[in-house]
Amino acid sequence: MAKSKAKKLREKLAREGKRNPENGRGTYALANLTTKVTKTKKEKLNQLHKKERQSHYCMDRENVVFLFGAC
Numbered sequence: 001m002a003k004s005k006a007k008k009l010r011e012k013l014a015r016e017g018k019r020n021p022e023n024g025r026g027t028y029a030l031a032n033l034t035t036k037v038t039k040t041k042k043e044k045l046n047q048l049h050k051k052e053r054q055s056h057y058c059m060d061r062e063n064v065v066f067l068f069g070a071c
Contacts, residue, residue, distance in 0.1 A: 003011075014020040039047070 010020055010022060
């Protein structure tokens with residue numbers, strides 16, 4: 001993958017012994033700010049209901065037998 005001009009410049013400055021701006025970045029910039037929310041009881045029940053309906057639908061389709069005969 002190609003390097004950006006800014007990254008090339010940072011690496012050049014680090015090779016020359018100058019200060020690398022990446023070292024000055026705080027831990028807040030690297031933190032994952034997304035919050036994870038657990039499902040509510042209603043959402044879990046809805047998911048289970050949909051899952052059961054789909055599995056029953058697939059089983060019904062597997063048991064179907066097509067008969068082709070010459071009349």
